[in-house]
Amino acid sequence: MTADQLPISKSAVIKDVLDSPLKINLMELGFLPGKKITLQHVAPLNGPMAFRLEESTLALRKAEAALLDIQLL
Numbered sequence: 001m002t003a004d005q006l007p008i009s010k011s012a013v014i015k016d017v018l019d020s021p022l023k024i025n026l027m028e029l030g031f032l033p034g035k036k037i038t039l040q041h042v043a044p045l046n047g048p049m050a051f052r053l054e055e056s057t058l059a060l061r062k063a064e065a066a067l068l069d070i071q072l073l
Helices: 023-029
Strands: 011-017 036-042 050-052 056-060 070-072
Touching: 011 023
Parallel strands: none
Antiparallel strands: 011 036, 011 070, 036 050, 050 056
């Protein structure tokens, strides 16, 4: 399952960041294997998704969220 499929208010652990030119950028933002994320909000019309990562809320496009391989908690 990838993070773009995560239901709102559900939490998951990142298993892997899939290979992409954005992989390094996502990892620098803190989306690392073993980290817990929670989907807080999805903007309408396929807009950005807001994820809670530790003490921060970060927005990712659906295509970026699809690069995060996750496991539901």
